[in-house]
Amino acid sequence: MNIKKITAIVLILTCMACEDYLEILPEGQENTENFFNSKSDYEDALVGVYDLLSTTFLNNILGEIASDNSLCGGESPTDVLDWQQIDDMTHTPDNGALRSIFQWMYAGISRANYIVEFQDKIDFEGKDELLAENLFLRSYYYFELVKFFGDVPLYVDGRLTIEESQSIDRSPKAEVYAQIEADLLVAINSLPWQQAQSGRATKGAALALLGKIYLYQEKFQEAAIALDQVINSGQYQLVENFATIFLNSNENNIESVFEVQYFSGEGGSFDCFQCVEGNIAVGFMGPRFIGGNFAPFTKGFSFNPPTEEIYNAYTADDVRRDATILNMEAFVMERPDVTFGIGNPIDYTGYYNKKYIPYAESQENDPNLTHSNNYRAIRYSDVLLMAAEAFNRGGLDDTKAKNYVNLVRNRAGLDDIQTSGSNLTQDIFNERRLELAGEGHRFFDQVRTGQTNSIPNFTAKNVLFPIPRIEIELAGNNWEQNTGY
Numbered sequence: 419m420n421i422k423k424i425t426a427i428v429l430i431l432t433c434m435a436c437e438d439y440l441e442i443l444p445e446g447q448e449n450t451e452n453f454f455n456s457k458s459d460y461e462d463a464l465v466g467v468y469d470l471l472s473t474t475f476l477n478n479i480l481g482e483i484a485s486d487n488s489l490c491g492g493e494s495p496t497d498v499l500d501w502q503q504i505d506d507m508t509h510t511p512d513n514g515a516l517r518s519i520f521q522w523m524y525a526g527i528s529r530a531n532y533i534v535e536f537q538d539k540i541d542f543e544g545k546d547e548l549l550a551e552n553l554f555l556r557s558y559y560y561f562e563l564v565k566f567f568g569d570v571p572l573y574v575d576g577r578l579t580i581e582e583s584q585s586i587d588r589s590p591k592a593e594v595y596a597q598i599e600a601d602l603l604v605a606i607n608s609l610p611w612q613q614a615q616s617g618r619a620t621k622g623a624a625l626a627l628l629g630k631i632y633l634y635q636e637k638f639q640e641a642a643i644a645l646d647q648v649i650n651s652g653q654y655q656l657v658e659n660f661a662t663i664f665l666n667s668n669e670n671n672i673e674s675v676f677e678v679q680y681f682s683g684e685g686g687s688f689d690c691f692q693c694v695e696g697n698i699a700v701g702f703m704g705p706r707f708i709g710g711n712f713a714p715f716t717k718g719f720s721f722n723p724p725t726e727e728i729y730n731a732y733t734a735d736d737v738r739r740d741a742t743i744l745n746m747e748a749f750v751m752e753r754p755d756v757t758f759g760i761g762n763p764i765d766y767t768g769y770y771n772k773k774y775i776p777y778a779e780s781q782e783n784d785p786n787l788t789h790s791n792n793y794r795a796i797r798y799s800d801v802l803l804m805a806a807e808a809f810n811r812g813g814l815d816d817t818k819a820k821n822y823v824n825l826v827r828n829r830a831g832l833d834d835i836q837t838s839g840s841n842l843t844q845d846i847f848n849e850r851r852l853e854l855a856g857e858g859h860r861f862f863d864q865v866r867t868g869q870t871n872s873i874p875n876f877t878a879k880n881v882l883f884p885i886p887r888i889e890i891e892l893a894g895n896n897w898e899q900n901t902g903y
Contacts, residue, residue: 453536454540464533472695474522482855484507485860486725486860489505493762507877516883516886520889530553531573534575550605553601553604557631569588571893588898605619609621609624623675626648633804638811649802657672664772666791674796678792680697694787696784696790704770705746709755722771729767738852742773743856744775800859803826810846820836823835823845884903
């Protein structure tokens, strides 16, 4: 099974609330019930579940654009209007980007449920581990849905028929979280600490995701226990040089707990983003280079420019600043032959996301859509900071919390902090922002901790995004819209 280059068998997928069930139709077989007859059939189906991870590029870029870390950018104030609306907090239930997230995450869930439906058909060596990977992936997709939309339809036993899709209700997010917790606890027992193939779910990834889900629910003691298991496992450590973490040559490094694999060997199409195997967000976020020597980078579409405020939030001696944010003014001073376009003049800041900047080496067939930059979905530094938050906010152990924060700070070239209590809480929040800027976590961190005052135009309703209107209609108008929309 090749996770880097997803090559699943024929996959026919339609929208969640209309015909949102997955059918995998192997050549020469008439229906899906005849499919699962060998271990390789299950492995091929699991590849299809992993495949939808590629679509989370959209979740990650919107997690920054919606926050106070960055603006929308692009060519003009109307370029990719769905993203512009989210930046301005004017999005509605008709926002196309939000519908894509809703559809794509349920596509992943549908594929996972197809395996669940037929999990008892045959036995084979390694079956428990395969099913555990499947549960981890389904949990990942459900968590993304809860972060964006709150209460969402929950179905776990198999595929939905059209009739069932029109009668299923939204489940309270507490029930969705409970299902995710249950699935991850099962998965943890069967997953190994290490996989022979990069990109596959591990015990550490499942424990880290479980700890994060506990943290989002403010179950601090449970979060601390889960995250400490990751820390004490000895499987991970901080990469010594922060500036190397996001290089394409340093993918799946010792700090990577879970990493979404992208592949640059295939071309892409703007008509089918879910069909693309490259990291689409990377091309969208690159500077609009025109001429000169801007190697090793290549040009992009100037979306998601970091704000001057986040750049200035770093101290000059914090090594993370220049590894996280490309300062175009400084770059051109060193390379005066470089020319570039600023794109949207309203959102031009002079800064670009360097963690996910497009490299010329990583776009073999299409300079826009096929970048191979992996997405570092869960890093060890994130685990340390989540554990620090759990120990501090849960009143469990401020000394341990400080030690975890200081490991992250020391790697950045900064001195230890000595605070405690609520002051330590704010230091942890600040450290999360500086450590994880540009990685898609900021908006959801702000919402879950109530630190939303710095988001322009944010109002109470924006703690959740609206359920796409057409999905409500396709579900028979049985769902209530999120408050305020």
